[in-house]
Amino acid sequence: MKRFMFLFSLAIFLPSVNMQAQILPEHRWENRLLLVFSEDDQDSQYLEQMEILQSDEAGLEERRLLIYIIQPSRYKLASGSGEWTDSDKMYRKFKKFESDFEISLIGLDGYTKLLKDKVLSLQELFSVIDAMPMRQREIMEKSSGDL
Secondary structure: OHHHHHHHHHHHHHHHHHHHOOOOOOOOOOOEEEEEEOOOOOOHHHHHHHHHHHOOHHHHHHOOEEEEEEEOOEEEEOOOOOOOEEOOHHHHHHOOOOOOOEEEEEOOOOOEEEEEOOOOOHHHHHHHHHOOHHHHHHHHHHHHHOO
16 A cells, blocks of 8 residues: 555656746757746846846857746747746746845756846846857857858
């Protein structure tokens, strides 16, 4: 009976683990991700961060950066349809600090490259991305293609 209960519990738990991790596999090796955590749409740091990010959409696109907005009970991709998905799993899985605001940069390999609980300037964001080996290769390939 104990073995049955363990297997039953495992069968219930495993699908939720896969749902939590869905955001990364679909973007891995295709896009870098910037996860912007805020308690709500009116958070002053969130509003400031989004304004900064929207000021250079071409720079974000060149660096293959997608922005996810993650709140305690929902999340969405900042571009595209912008429809919210109701779920607290993203918030629970990826949020690391106790603060109301947080930024997490995920590289093409799926690993966290930067974690902050303050507004991130484009200069800092781009310098972190541009120092990454894969980004260096992208820059080299682009400059050799221009010749």
